[in-house]
Amino acid sequence: MSEAKIDRKGILEMARGGFLERADYEMTKIIDNILDPNTRADKKRTLTITLDLIPDADRQTIRVNTVVKSKLEPTNPVATSLYISGGVGGDMVVSELVPQVPGQTSFSGDVQEAPPLLRLVK
Structure with missing residues (x-):
């Protein structure tokens, strides 16, 4: 058996x-x-x-x-830098910093675009 x-x-x-x-x-x-x-x-x-x-x-x-x-591992942080200045009529303007002066041409022939401006809500 x-x-x-x-x-x-x-x-x-x-x-x-x-x-x-x-x-x-x-x-x-x-x-x-x-x-x-x-x-x-x-x-x-x-x-x-x-x-x-x-x-x-x-x-x-x-x-x-x-x-x-x-x-899980969270995604890496993304960073930028902002620049604060007085705008037209004394209004505060906050823009993202860009590598060179807007409108300037780099050695590679690229033209720097104007930086984005931050919208401030009061």
């Missing part, structure tokens, strides 16, 4: 593969974040899998809830 082989699975394979699917989904987000040139490549990312096991009062059934989340 031969014994039948019992197919046993790990906890992450339960819920018809739903736990693993959630982990794979968050892992894809982590890989995308690592490949994003707007993030620091050498910072760690974290994948957290939380399993809550909640037994009933008779200790016969256990409800298993899972939350899978990722901690």
Whole structure:
């Protein structure tokens, strides 16, 4: 008489593969974040899998809830500099600094456009 082989699975394979699917989904987000040139490549990312096991009062059934989340590296900051000056009629004008004088031609032949002005709301 031969014994039948019992197919046993790990906890992450339960819920018809739903736990693993959630982990794979968050892992894809982590890989995308690592490949994003707007993030620091050498910072760690974290994948957290939380399993809550909640037994009933008779200790016969256990409800298993899972939350899978990722901690990603935020995008790098984008910076600029602003210049404040008195405008026409004494109104304050705030403009973004540009590399050269507006209208001036660079050695490469590019002409510097006028800088954008900041809208101030009072």
